[in-house]
Amino acid sequence: MHSAQVDAYLRRLGVEHPAWPTVDVLRELHLRHLQTVPFENLSIHLGEEIVLEEKRLLDKVVGARRGGFCYELNGAFGSLLAALGYDVALLAARVYGDGERLGIPYDHLALRVRTVDGGDWLADVGFGAHCHLPLAFGERGEQEDPGGTFRIVEAEPDAAGVRGGHDTMEAADLDVIRDGRPQYRLEVRPRVLGDFVAGVWWHSTSPVSHFTRSLVCSRVTEDGGRITLSGRRFTVTGADGSRQERELGADEEVLGVYRERFGIELGSVPTVRGTGQES
Template sequence: MNSVNSTQTGAYLHRLGAARPARPTAEALRDLHLRHLRAVPFENLSIHLGEEIVLEEKWLVDKVVGAGRGGFCYELNGAFSALLTALGFEVTLLAGRVYGDQGRLGIPYDHLALRVGTVDGGEWLADVGFGAHSHYPLAFAERGEQADPGGTFRITGAGPDAAGAGRETGAMVGDLDVLRDGRPQYRLEVRPRVLGDFTAGAWWHSTSPSSHFTQSLVCSRVTEDGGRITLSGRTLTVTEAGGAREVRELERDEEVLEVYRERFGIALDRVPAVRKPRNAHPNG
């Protein structure tokens, strides 16, 4: 049962700058997906501000709407799922494992993505929580290349030869690999999940010294021209849609806080700093 009421739904849509769609169509999903990427940043600030991360729909929507914040995959796709369900879309939570160095897969429940059904008969892979990824949902059943402003994407059946050498074997029947510009991004299970299934993954990413989220700060979103703006610690990077990039270091705390406020809509009373992970097993 969806826990987002009509008032919260309206406030969520207001943050996205979107009108309530008349019907849960593929076109409406495309519009909401892009608006989400532009308005709600991918960020891991809670980890370094000592804020609790709770994987419950109401909590996540309150964070995105009430607190004007973003989050990482579990939070962003969890909140987006609640919004889409309230708008009449058919949403299934899926678990993924992210590809790292040398093609190694991450931990189970490493990533949360969404399978979304629309009234016009389509099924889509929606993912507003992977950082740099597709700007629009990907056709779930399509196995050819899918062009997108974020790159060329492909969904393939998982297996040792599905995406070239350097792959891990042991895929379950039905597992899928999501590729961007020919490189595997994550392996996706097709079995339906619930939000609580991802609690251990969120805890690991929030506490383990082996998690890249505990090692660095990031706040990033798609810009209105299709580029990207990212604040990583004190390094501000603005990338245009054509690929031109400007990088500069922010020396004063006031500059950092202003960028969070003006470019990401996040009001902070202090500059976040990477904290040493606590309560984590020494081996991650």
């Protein structure tokens, strides 16, 4: 990422160019990303190709002022952090679903970030409702965050009796837990962006993926709450957990919410496309 791209990305986030890649700067960048770049799956339903290449991600997130899902958001954010001097590793994860069953390999992309002054951190701006600030990667106790109480713990063996890491504690898989419920299982082996292409394809085409079955556009608000547009249902969640929902009517109203609340300009209202394989 060249300097003009870095400057444009930082303007997108409303952040000044930092002097050093410190923990405090990482925390500011992480929170501002969640507040300004929506978590959204609109490309799947608008028929837009999702390409895991740095330039294409920047064109979308920065140039077009859109959002994306985990591969796009954490992929782009990881590139920005690396350009700012952070040591960044892309990590693959499998998301816990119904009955705490693990999802597919490369189900999720998260980041391990090393700062100049504070060790390693788990950064994740692409998981929807999750931590607002980076989590200390090596901490195994509870970590309080505006998004909940988190823990990162060594994973127990999975359904196949495997816990990852070739039976060494240092390389064992990690479970990320929020408010007592496991969110995803993280592999600690670094990956490259191209490794996640199969995950993008599956989540963009499979009738089992929740991304093909529904629309979502969501971001953290400045007061610590969250706003979410799911189809025509607009939800405002307060920092205290209170919720207000309303159904939007005319297309103009829906497009207005995308534009005014999420900064996304659309020519038409997205609708769930499906996969042609629904039962």
